[in-house]
Amino acid sequence: xxxxxxxAAEVVCISRTGARDKxxxxxxxxxxxxxxxxxxxxxxxxxxxxxxxxxDHFQGATVIDATGKTVIPGLVDSHTHLVFAGSRxxxxxxxxxxxxxQQIAAAGGGIQATVNSVRQxxxxxxxxxxxxxxxxxxxxxxxxxxxxxxxGLSLEDELxxxxxxxxxxxxxxxxxxxxFLGAHAVPAEYASNRAxxxxxxxxxxxxxxxxxxxxxxxxxxxxxxxxxxxxxxLILTRARELGMKLRVHADExxxxxxxxxxxxxxxxxxxxxxxxxxxxxxxLAEAGTVAILLPGTAFFLGEAYAPARRLIERGAIVAxxxxxxxxxxxxxxxxxxxxxxxxxxxxxxxxxxxxxxxxAARSLGREDRMGSIEAGKQADLVICDVPNHRQLFYHFGVxxxxxxxxxxxxxxAA
Ligand SMILES: [Zn+2]
Numbered sequence: 456x457x458x459x460x461x462x463a464a465e466v467v468c469i470s471r472t473g474a475r476d477k478x479x480x481x482x483x484x485x486x487x488x489x490x491x492x493x494x495x496x497x498x499x500x501x502x503x504x505x506x507x508x509x510x511d512h513f514q515g516a517t518v519i520d521a522t523g524k525t526v527i528p529g530l531v532d533s534h535t536h537l538v539f540a541g542s543r544x545x546x547x548x549x550x551x552x553x554x555x556x557q558q559i560a561a562a563g564g565g566i567q568a569t570v571n572s573v574r575q576x577x578x579x580x581x582x583x584x585x586x587x588x589x590x591x592x593x594x595x596x597x598x599x600x601x602x603x604x605x606x607g608l609s610l611e612d613e614l615x616x617x618x619x620x621x622x623x624x625x626x627x628x629x630x631x632x633x634x635f636l637g638a639h640a641v642p643a644e645y646a647s648n649r650a651x652x653x654x655x656x657x658x659x660x661x662x663x664x665x666x667x668x669x670x671x672x673x674x675x676x677x678x679x680x681x682x683x684x685x686x687x688x689l690i691l692t693r694a695r696e697l698g699m700k701l702r703v704h705a706d707e708x709x710x711x712x713x714x715x716x717x718x719x720x721x722x723x724x725x726x727x728x729x730x731x732x733x734x735x736x737x738x739l740a741e742a743g744t745v746a747i748l749l750p751g752t753a754f755f756l757g758e759a760y761a762p763a764r765r766l767i768e769r770g771a772i773v774a775x776x777x778x779x780x781x782x783x784x785x786x787x788x789x790x791x792x793x794x795x796x797x798x799x800x801x802x803x804x805x806x807x808x809x810x811x812x813x814x815a816a817r818s819l820g821r822e823d824r825m826g827s828i829e830a831g832k833q834a835d836l837v838i839c840d841v842p843n844h845r846q847l848f849y850h851f852g853v854x855x856x857x858x859x860x861x862x863x864x865x866x867x868a869a
Contacts, residue, residue, distance in 0.1 A: 457863055458495040458834070459513035462506060463521035464842045466491040467805075469528055469813050470827040476745075476772045476817040477809045485805040485844055486827075493526060495834040498863035503828050519865075521838050524857060525847070527808060528828050529598030529835030530789050531815035534702075534726050534747050534776035536636075537588040538581055538616045539606050541572030543781050550756075566606070566640045569781055573606040573616065582619045588779065589629055591787035594869075595854055596837040598861045600629055601776075601819055603674055605636030610660050613637050617669035628866035632819050634702060635661070635670035638682050638690050653686050657693040665697035671820075672723065674702040677713035684712055691720055700820065706731040707752075718742035724774070724818040728761045729753060736762070740771040745818035748810075749778035750795040751786055763800035774814040775807060794851035804845045834863040 468486040470477070477484075494502040494512040502512045546564040559565055573581065585602075592600055602623075604616035617633055624631035637660045638653075645652035664670050673694030677687040691701050700723050705713025707727035714735030717725035725731075725739055726747040739746050748761040766773050775796055778784040786792070793807040802810070816826030824833045839855040841847055847855055859867035 456494050456496050456501065456512060456514055456516035458519065459516035460493040460519045460521050460526060460836070460838065461509070461513065463491050463493070463526045463838070464523050465489055465525045465844060466493060466503060466828055467525065467527045467808055467844045468503065468828040469809055471829060473829065474813065474827070475822045476814050478770050478772055479767065482767055482773065482806045482809045483803050485808060487844065493828065493836065495863045498834055500828060500830055500832050500834050502830055519838070519858070523842055525839045525841050525844055526828065527596070527837050527839060527844065528812040528826055529837055529859070529861065530596040530811045531599045531819065531821070531826060532592060532597045532777050532779070532789060533601045533724065533774055533815040533818045534749060534778050535600055536603050536605060536778070536780035538585045538602060538604065538619050539569050539573055539781050540576040540581060540584060541569055541781065542785070543568060546782065566782065567643055569606045570608050570640070570642060574609070574612050578615050578619060581616065582622055585619055586623055586626070588787055589623060592777070592779070592789070593629055593859055593867050594856060595787055595789045596839075596856045596859060597789060598629060598835040598837070598859060599632070599816070599819070599821065599825060601632040601634055601672075603634040603636040604670070605639030605674075608637060608640065608642040610663060613660060613664070614667070614669065617664065621669060628861045628864065632672070633670045634672040634674050635664045635694070635699070636674045636676070637661070638675040638687070640676065640681060649686075653689060656690055661690070661693050661697055665699060670699060672702050673699040674704060676704040677711060677716060678704065678707060679709040679711055684716055687713065687716060688720070691722070695720070702726060706735060710735070714739055718744045723820065726776070727752070728766070729758055731762065736766055736769050736771060739766070740769045743772060745772045745774050745814060747774045747776050747815070747818055748796070748800070749776055749784065750800060751784040751792045752778045754795050754799065755784050760800045763796065763802050767806070772814050772817060773810050774818050775810040776815065788854070790847060790855060791851055793848040797848050804848045807848060808844060834860055836860040840869070
């Protein structure tokens with residue numbers, strides 16, 4: 456045995472029966488063990504159970520004493536835009552003064568402002584900035600992180616962003632999941648030729664990204680004034696033909712029907728969903744498309760929150776993510792997002808943990824390897840300096856992480 460975590464006040468397993476996801480009332484079941492231990496061998500969980508039954512599982516192992524602490528699965532952040540340059544605090548202030556999105560964009564803000572900064576930035580510079588955000592996410596407990604391109608919006612600049620993600624994934628200790636989001640916005644140079652940009656995406660950018668194997672997923676910002684349902688379907692269908700799996704920015708600002716589209720195309724996830732319709736909820740639940748909710752974005756924009764309770768009641772697979780980005784959610788603190796999910800979306804602490812672990816892993820096709828603390832799974836664990844999982848979100852605004860373990864190795868210590 457390589458590593459043994461002993462005497463944890465609570466180990467929140469999330470699943471103990473090999474579940475692939477958690478829905479309905481099951482989402483609130485932490486499947487926790489009190490006064491527990493975890494044995495790790497060759498980067499995998501070999502045993503988890505009550506200390507009274509630990510027998511000789513710690514023979515020869517390095518021991519971590521977790522007395523008074525809570526162990527949770529490594530958090531999976533399934534939606535980030537953390538490869539960017541520059542910052543948009545002027546826009547933040549303008550929004551506080553009541554300026555609209557259109558006024559902000561006209562004054563040089565919005566996604567296009569970040570696109571301009573990213574196009575000017577060197578790959579090494581982008582990499583260093585993204586690495587700093589990843590370190591921060593890791594310190595808050597994220598061990599696997601989905602990262603989207605989408606601030607390049609030209610073949611060359613999108614490839615630059617995807618190469619940053621690939622390089623940082625090789626570097627570790629985190630595991631990154633790359634998503635191509637060339638359809639994040641129509642870039643300024645195509646403002647009067649939308650069809651031209653969609654053609655550029657489907658005939659040049661997507662085939663080249665696929666050829667280079669730089670993205671596992673393709674995502675589209677399906678929204679009124681961004682990409683229509685028709686354009687989104689065109690782009691997503693092409694991506695699927697090229698072997699990519701799908702994610703959709705859906706029903707964030709208007710109930711356009713992105714949720715229904717994601718379900719119909721068999722997308723892995725539909726994200727945001729602030730304005731998802733009743734039909735959209737049913738479609739997502741039926742298709743098993745993960746509903747990824749981003750409470751930090753609604754909080755930061757002062758918008759109404761996604762209908763988490765209705766999604767859970769209807770049986771949808773609900774996940775949570777940060778949406779870490781410079782415009783609408785500049786944070787890496789997943790714990791405070793959990794508190795927002797509790798107080799504003801009425802999710803219970805155990806539901807928040809299931810949504811940030813197993814269900815998020817499911818949306819990334821990694822639920823067989825991560826997202827729960829069970830024998831055989833990858834040893835991605837977070838030891839938190841709280842005596843039970845409720846305190847993680849109850850005592851808010853501080854970082855409760857004590858140690859982060861990725862593939863059986865301690866990769867961060869407070
Ligand atoms: Zn997003």
